[in-house]
Structures are given as C-alpha cells and as structure tokens.
Amino acid sequence: MIRINAIPLIASRTFLPRLPRTVRQYTSYNVAVAGLTESQEEFRNVVHDFAQKEIAPRAEEIDKTNHLPEDIFPKLGEMGLLGVTVPEKWGGLGLGYLEHTIAMEELSRASASIALSYGAHSNLMVNQLNRWGTDDQKSEYLPKLLSGEHIGSLAMSEPNAGSDVVSMRTKAELKGGKWILNGSKCWITNAPVSSTFLIYAKSDTSVAPSKGMTAFLVERGFKGFEVGEKLDKFGMRGSPTAELFFDNVEIPEENVLGQVGKGASVLMSGLDLERLVLSGGPLGIMQAALNLTLDYTHERKQFGKKIGTFQLIQGKLADVYTKLSASRSYVYAVARACDAGKVSRQDCAGAILYSSDRAVEVAMEAQQCLGGNGYINDYPAGRLLRDSRLYTVGAGTQEIRRMLIGRGFNELATAEDIRAYNDATINGGVRGLFYGIGLSLPTHYILNSRVTAYRNLPSPAKAFGFVMLIVPCMTITAEKSGEAFTRSQYEGVAKRELDKEAQIEHERWQSLSSVQKLGDWARRHKYGLVGASWVGSLGVAWALVNRNKHQTTSQKVVQARMWAQGLTVGLLMASALLTGFDSSKTEDPRTPHEDHTWRAILESDPHLNEEERKRLHEIKRAVVDRKEQLVKEASNSVSK
Structure with a gap:
C-alpha cells in the first residue's frame, strides 16, 4: 500500500482510529448557539449514534455498489424516524420540522445518499399523506410506510416539466368510477424500491394549469404501471432513481389525496416543507467534511509539523466552520418558524439555497486540505463533493429558488x-x-x-x-x-x-378539552389569578388564624401570610398539573437551569416571549425568598 508521510490511504481502517481526539470532541455542538432544547439535543444524539453505528461504516460500500441496503429502512422504522412529524395516534413521533431536519442532518453526516432516500420517503411521501390524507388512507398506508416495510416516492417531474412543473403532461381521466392514468415521470427518488407512490397528474385540461391538477396514491402492483431502469448517477449513488411509466393505470376514486383539481395546493405547500427538511442534507455533508478535514489536518505532517498548525490551513478550517454554523442557524430558525405555523416560501427556499451552495464550497475546501489524498476514492472527500452537488439541482434548482425569493419581494406589485x-x-x-x-x-x-x-x-x-x-x-x-x-x-x-x-x-x-381550555384561560390571566389567589388565600388564612386567642396580632399576620403563600403556590402548581406539568422534573426554581420548575410550568405557553418568561422567573424567585424570610420571622417570634 502506498503511503504519504506514513499516512495510510485507507482512512476508515487504519488512519482514523489512531487520532488523538474523537470526532465528537472536535465537532461537538454548542447547544446555546444551536438553540436546541434538552429534548431536541437528546433526539439529535440518538439519531447520531444510530447513524454512526448502522450507516457510516457502510457509506463507502453503498457509494461504490450504487445500492440501497434492504435493512436500512426497517431499522429507521424501528427508531420511529420514518414518521417524525406524524402524530402518535397514527404511529409517528409527533415531533416538529426542526426534529425532522435534525434527523436529516445526522443521517446525511453518515451517508448523504441514504439520507436523501430517507427524506424523499419521510417528508415527500409520509408527511404529505399525514397532512392531506383521509383517516381511511392513513389507516391503509401509514403502518407499512412507518415501519419501513414499504418505501414511498413522490412523482412530480417529467421530461418536459421540471422547474415548470404545472406544464406536466401526465393525465388522469375519470371513467366508470375509476381514474385512468397515462403518461410518465422522471428523476423519481426511491422509484426502483418503492411500493407506494404519490403521483401528480392533470385531471382537467380545460382550466388553467395550476387549477386542473390532482394528487393520487398509486401502488406498485397496479396494472399498467412500470418502473424504468435504475439510473447511474454522479453522486447520491445509494439513493436509487428511475423513471415511471403509466399505461391506462386504473386508480380507485378513494385514492385521490386532497381534493380533485386541488393538487397544486398539495404540491406547492409540500414543496416549501420539502426544501426545509432537505436543507438538513447540506448541513450533514458540511459536518462530515469538517470532521474529515479536522482529523486529517491534525495527523498529517509537513515540515515537521501537523498541517493543522499552519495559518493557511487554520483559515480554511475557520471558513468551513463559519459556513456550517451560519447555515445551521438559518435552517434551524426557519424550521422553528414552520413549527410555529409561519411557513415562509422565501425562507424555505433561502435555507436550501444558502446551505447547498455552502456545502459545495465546504466539500471543495475539504478536498483541498487533503491534497492528493482528497482526489482518490480511498478517502470520502470526493464522495462528499459529488453528493453535495445534488442539492444545487435537486428539489428545485438554485435558479428557481432565487426566483422564488426575488418574486416574493414583489407579491404586492401585480x-x-x-x-x-x-x-x-x-x-x-x-x-x-x-x-x-x-x-x-x-x-x-x-x-x-x-x-x-x-x-x-x-x-x-x-x-x-x-x-x-x-x-x-x-x-x-x-x-x-x-x-x-x-x-x-x-x-x-x-x-x-x-x-x-x-x-x-x-x-x-x-380542539382543546375542557380541562385544557381552563388551563389555557388560566395562563392568559396568570397575573390576575396570582393576585386574586393571594388576596383570597390571605382572607381565608386570616379567618382561620384569627380564632387562635393565644397569639398576638403580629404572629397572626405572619402565620396568615405563610398560609396564604402556601395556598397560592399550591393553586399555581395544581393549575400547572392540569395543563400538563411533569412534577418529576422539578428543581430549585432559583437555579439557572433551563428546565427549572417555574420555566417548566410555562414552557408550553405559546403566548409568552422570552422577556415575559424571565419576568415570571424573577417573580417566582422573589416569592420563594419571601417565603423563607417569613418562615424565619415566624421562628424568631415563637422563640421570643
């Protein structure tokens, strides 16, 4: 085996295990900067550990063989990752698009091609079925799609209808209670291995192109439906792609997703979320490139020094880290907005536009830092570069994304x-x-x-x-x-x-239950309730302690205050329990920990901003301090 300065060419077997530090020491997330909650950080770690154990060791083989391993999707199903955004009642995790993006990022960090197939299945197919499907459709298709027994695909693009998707020629006609589908689709991710397809077709050619489209759920076994040969791609080789052909395919009426003629709404709303979730792919590629570059530059020596100590190399590492961090912050921010119901077409397009361009630049920098080793396939630098190029043309080209962003500034100026x-x-x-x-x-x-x-x-x-x-x-x-x-x-x-x-x-x-409505009302009027609880509790407490003829007035006042304080805190805790507060996570509310009691009570309130949360924390701290002071005063009074 040829060696360069005693650095073996095969990194995965002999080079990486000898490193003085682990990858996670080099590239650990700064939770404060990433803005992840404790549960989101835990979710990221779980996905990371799974991907590094089950996928990363096979990434090189997957790329060389141009093959998607059959056991990957069932394992993803066991983890629950195939239904991140699907409610728990249908077998999903019931999480948000930020968690979905994080899963996409960590899987891409291990193998970008596996992650691409995962994104096409979990977002383009499963998420759309969850958003637009009827209960019967969900009951029929979701169980196998979520378990990984079946793989799903979305079929939109055609040979002459890529960026101009509404000009598609695939047609569906309603005859005898069934839809008859004719036409073809191309560039369909997962097509060679999928069992369920979401197909968009023209159902009415007499109206505007954007108003005559319908979405259909099509199964692989339908008569007249054929899948073409798997394409030999430049990158993303573990994510199989092929054409689809429809020759008088009969589709039951109940397989219409959404409404007849409203397929454009299903399509366009899904494209925004598709761009967001797929933005996690470039993040994972950049993280993998940074890991590789850091490992190599802290082992490779020239002029008697590790090349990572040279300022030129350090400058490249700084650029890579900054591009990754900026991209991650933007993508995460857009994901949080989508979870809050604020889906912005401009920002969903901007997230993947920016992150995909940066991913190509970062992959090229990684290849440059590896020098000659970066140009051979024994190192993953070339694979990372090839995979990163997909995101500049897939799920919409960079030009279309720029057009969407620019056009958004002129939406009023029709x-x-x-x-x-x-x-x-x-x-x-x-x-x-x-x-x-x-x-x-x-x-x-x-x-x-x-x-x-x-x-x-x-x-x-x-x-x-x-x-x-x-x-x-x-x-x-x-x-x-x-x-x-x-x-x-x-x-x-x-x-x-x-x-x-x-x-x-x-x-x-x-949609809230009676108890939840009561809790919601209580959160909206929390300040008034605190004041009313204090006054009412003080009155009740005074009435009780006033019966004791053996205490002085000052002792009665102190005891009444203590009782009123206890009743008020008890009422607040009871209200919190009714609205979903987990008492097992209580801590000293004066500690600066993110999940202390008072913040945990208010964590689920969407109507509070950060300033209000801090103010309530200060109130709680003052209440606890005052209670301790009253206890001391009472003790002193009794001793006297």
Whole structure:
C-alpha cells in the first residue's frame, strides 16, 4: 500500500482510529448557539449514534455498489424516524420540522445518499399523506410506510416539466368510477424500491394549469404501471432513481389525496416543507467534511509539523466552520418558524439555497486540505463533493429558488396593483389641479387689486406665478394619494394575516378539552389569578388564624401570610398539573437551569416571549425568598 508521510490511504481502517481526539470532541455542538432544547439535543444524539453505528461504516460500500441496503429502512422504522412529524395516534413521533431536519442532518453526516432516500420517503411521501390524507388512507398506508416495510416516492417531474412543473403532461381521466392514468415521470427518488407512490397528474385540461391538477396514491402492483431502469448517477449513488411509466393505470376514486383539481395546493405547500427538511442534507455533508478535514489536518505532517498548525490551513478550517454554523442557524430558525405555523416560501427556499451552495464550497475546501489524498476514492472527500452537488439541482434548482425569493419581494406589485396605483396618483394629480386653480385665482385677484408692483408686472410673469402655485398642489396631492393607496394595500395584507392567525387560534381553542381550555384561560390571566389567589388565600388564612386567642396580632399576620403563600403556590402548581406539568422534573426554581420548575410550568405557553418568561422567573424567585424570610420571622417570634 502506498503511503504519504506514513499516512495510510485507507482512512476508515487504519488512519482514523489512531487520532488523538474523537470526532465528537472536535465537532461537538454548542447547544446555546444551536438553540436546541434538552429534548431536541437528546433526539439529535440518538439519531447520531444510530447513524454512526448502522450507516457510516457502510457509506463507502453503498457509494461504490450504487445500492440501497434492504435493512436500512426497517431499522429507521424501528427508531420511529420514518414518521417524525406524524402524530402518535397514527404511529409517528409527533415531533416538529426542526426534529425532522435534525434527523436529516445526522443521517446525511453518515451517508448523504441514504439520507436523501430517507427524506424523499419521510417528508415527500409520509408527511404529505399525514397532512392531506383521509383517516381511511392513513389507516391503509401509514403502518407499512412507518415501519419501513414499504418505501414511498413522490412523482412530480417529467421530461418536459421540471422547474415548470404545472406544464406536466401526465393525465388522469375519470371513467366508470375509476381514474385512468397515462403518461410518465422522471428523476423519481426511491422509484426502483418503492411500493407506494404519490403521483401528480392533470385531471382537467380545460382550466388553467395550476387549477386542473390532482394528487393520487398509486401502488406498485397496479396494472399498467412500470418502473424504468435504475439510473447511474454522479453522486447520491445509494439513493436509487428511475423513471415511471403509466399505461391506462386504473386508480380507485378513494385514492385521490386532497381534493380533485386541488393538487397544486398539495404540491406547492409540500414543496416549501420539502426544501426545509432537505436543507438538513447540506448541513450533514458540511459536518462530515469538517470532521474529515479536522482529523486529517491534525495527523498529517509537513515540515515537521501537523498541517493543522499552519495559518493557511487554520483559515480554511475557520471558513468551513463559519459556513456550517451560519447555515445551521438559518435552517434551524426557519424550521422553528414552520413549527410555529409561519411557513415562509422565501425562507424555505433561502435555507436550501444558502446551505447547498455552502456545502459545495465546504466539500471543495475539504478536498483541498487533503491534497492528493482528497482526489482518490480511498478517502470520502470526493464522495462528499459529488453528493453535495445534488442539492444545487435537486428539489428545485438554485435558479428557481432565487426566483422564488426575488418574486416574493414583489407579491404586492401585480399588474392590477400597478394600474390601481397609477389611477390613484393620476386622480390625486387632477384633484391637485383644481386645488391649485382654486388657490391661484383668489390670490391673483387680491394681489392685482391691492399691490401696485404686482399690477405692473408683465402678463407672462403673472402667468408663471399662477402656474407655480398649481404645480406644487398637483405634485403633493398625487404623492399623498399614492402613499394612501400603498398604505391601504399593506393594511389589507396585515388584516388578512391577522385574520389567518385568529382563525388558527380559534381552531386550536376548539380542539382543546375542557380541562385544557381552563388551563389555557388560566395562563392568559396568570397575573390576575396570582393576585386574586393571594388576596383570597390571605382572607381565608386570616379567618382561620384569627380564632387562635393565644397569639398576638403580629404572629397572626405572619402565620396568615405563610398560609396564604402556601395556598397560592399550591393553586399555581395544581393549575400547572392540569395543563400538563411533569412534577418529576422539578428543581430549585432559583437555579439557572433551563428546565427549572417555574420555566417548566410555562414552557408550553405559546403566548409568552422570552422577556415575559424571565419576568415570571424573577417573580417566582422573589416569592420563594419571601417565603423563607417569613418562615424565619415566624421562628424568631415563637422563640421570643
């Protein structure tokens, strides 16, 4: 075996185990910077350990053989990772898109191609079925998709309808109670191994392309349905891809996903979340590239030193780390927004646009740091670079993502809006003309009759002064009219957004049980309840202690305060328990730990910002300190 400075070429067998530090010591997450909660960090560690044990050792073989191992998906199913966003009632984990993105990142860190197939299955297929499927459809398809017994695919792209997806030619016609599907699809991830497909087709060619599309659930065994040969790709070789062909495929009516003719809504809403979740892929590739580069540069020696001590190499490492950290922060922030119901098409596109470009740059830097070793397939640098290129063309090209972001800035400026704006400014200018004439005529009459100097001016000079009064009136009125129109447009958009939030809040309220509604009401009026509880408890406590004839008034006051404090805290704890508080996680509320009691009570309240949470923590701390002080005063009174 050829060696370069005693560094073996086969990194996976002899090079990596001799490193002075572990990968996790080099690349541990800063939880405070990543912004993950304790449960999210625990979830990431579980996925990481699974991926490094079950997938990472086979990544090189998977790439060389261009084969997806059959045991991977059942193992992912056992972990529950195939249904991260699916509610627990259907067999999923019931988590959010941030956790889904984290899973995508950690699997990509081990093998980007396995993660791509995972993302196509868990997000493009399973998540869409969960969001749009009927209970019967979920009952029929989700169990096997979540267990990994069946693999799913989404079929959207066609030979002549890639970025311009609404121009697809695959058609579905309703005949005799069944939909007849004809056409073809290409670039379908998981197609060679999938059992269930989500197919988009034109169901009505008489309307606009975006309004005549329908989504269908199609099984591999349907007559007339064929899968083409597996494609030999440049990268992502462990993620099988093929074409699909439909020749009079009969689909039952109950297999329509969503509504007939509303497939565009299913498709477009899914694309935003697809871009977000797949953004975890570039993050994992960058993390793997950073791991590889750090390991190599802290072992490889030149000029008697490890090359990681050279400033040029350190600069490259700094760039790689910064690009990864910036990408991760952006992607995680967008995922949190989506979990809060704020799905932004611009930011979902921006997350994968930015992270995928950075992943290519980071992979190239890793290859450069490895020098000649980075150019041979005994090291994973080449595989990381090849895999990273998929994200610049897959799930929408970089150009389409830039178009979506740019177009988002002009959503208000439609042709109709521009015409309305022009009409508003023209009308304002006409009004200004009449205002100017109305102001100029009296002014001219007064000056001409009372000011001799004005009366002696030549007529052109008087006409010029006449015009100079009219023009500013026209200009000012036109500008004000345009501003008023623009303001009304933004106010309309804001009102629609507020109405949408109000509708979401109303639906959330309707879905709560009576106890949850009571708890929600209590959280909204927490300050008033604390005050009322204190006053009421103080009154009850005073009535009780006042019966004791052997105590002084000051002792009664102290004891009443203590009882009132205890009753108030008890009421708050009872309210917290009714609303889902886990008493097994209680800690001293004055400790700076993230999961202390008071913060745990309020953790699930979506109506509190960070400032309010800190304020409530201060209140709780003051309450506890005051209670201890009262106990000491009572003890001193008794001893005296």
